[in-house]
Amino acid sequence: MKSQLKKIIPPRVGKLIKSSWLEVRRFYYTGNRYECPVCGHHFRKMLSGGFDLPVLKEKQIVGGGYRENDVCPYCLSTDRDRLIYLYLKYESDFFNQPQTVLHIAPEPALFRIFNKLDNLHYFPATKYTEGLYYGSGIQTADLLDLQFETGTFDWVICNHVLEHIPNDQLAMQEIFRVLKPWGQAILQVPYSPILKKTFEDPTITSRSDREKYFGQFDHVRIYGTDYTSRLESAGFHVETIEQTKKFKTLGNLEKYALNPKEKLFVCKKIENFKSL
Ligand SMILES: [Zn+2]
Structure with a gap:
């Protein structure tokens, strides 16, 4: 239905309808309880x-x-987008220094901001799936065989992707490879804090079974608390950041409507870090 409408309505008119609808919704939800750091607007919910x-x-x-x-x-940012935005904005030099950035499967709310930052040499990329629309300006990339030279990026941002990839170790190694020494990757995944060992079973392949066992029709595992050690196996030094510890300079985080349980996985390419 949505794609049929897209064919009938000219793109410029479609954009106008969408932006008008977002303005109406912004007005309807306006209030003082929450603040979206990504778009800067305030909402009652x-x-x-x-x-x-x-x-x-x-x-x-x-x-x-x-x-x-x-x-x-x-702006349709999710709680995860806002957490990443706050970290990059207030806890890193992402917004202030020249940075080369690979953003895999870019979240639209973050893409719109990053794409406009003059200090970024920005590569938004995804593995295209037939029939899905990803937006203009996003190039193709295969996380298992990235087309970039070793040591290209200061940052790789790749969230909620690894749980879709059977050979996640290879994907992690590719991300590690394309980072510059001392480069950083933000690699968020859904995970279970009560599962010690990641649950995966390659015999679970149907959409319905994957939804039943992994929580989404196209997921191939549920990460457990060993997610960090899986990242370390690919070479990363992993800093697991609890919001309350790292973001205390921002005061009360409740207004940003984050998920307080979500930790940030900041993965650094510190070569030979184990011997430091
Ligand atoms: Zn927003």
Whole structure:
């Protein structure tokens, strides 16, 4: 239905309808309780998001499952987007220094900001799937065989992608390879804080079974608390950042409608870090 409408309505008119609708919704939700750091607007509530599946509840998945106050009514940033934005803006030099950035499967709300930053040499990229639209200006990249030279990027941002890839170790190694020495990657995934060992089973292949066991029709695993050691196996030094510790300079984080349980996985290419 949506794609049929896209064919009938000229793109410029479609854009105008969409932006008018977002303005109406921004007005409707305007209030003082929440602030979206990405678009800068204030709201009385955010939109709910996510799916209410039994396995997500049972495994207490962080970064998955239904959440109230998840999505910004205006820029559509999710709680995860806002967490990453706050980290990059206030805890790194991402916005202030020249940076070469690979952004895999870019989140639209972050893409719109990063794409306009003059200090970034920005490569938004994704592996295209037939029939899906990713937006203009996004190039093709295969995370298992990246087309970039070793040591190209200061940053790789790749969120909620690894849980889709059977050979996630190879994907992690590719990300590590294309980073410059001392480069950093933000690699968020949905994970279970009560699962010690990542659950994966290559015999679970149907959409319905994957949804039942992994929480989404195209996921191939549920990461457990060993996610960090899987990243370390690819060579990374992993800094796991709890919001309350790292973001205390920002004061009360409640207004940003983050998921307080979500940790940031900041993965650094510190060569020979184990011997430091
Ligand atoms: Zn927003």
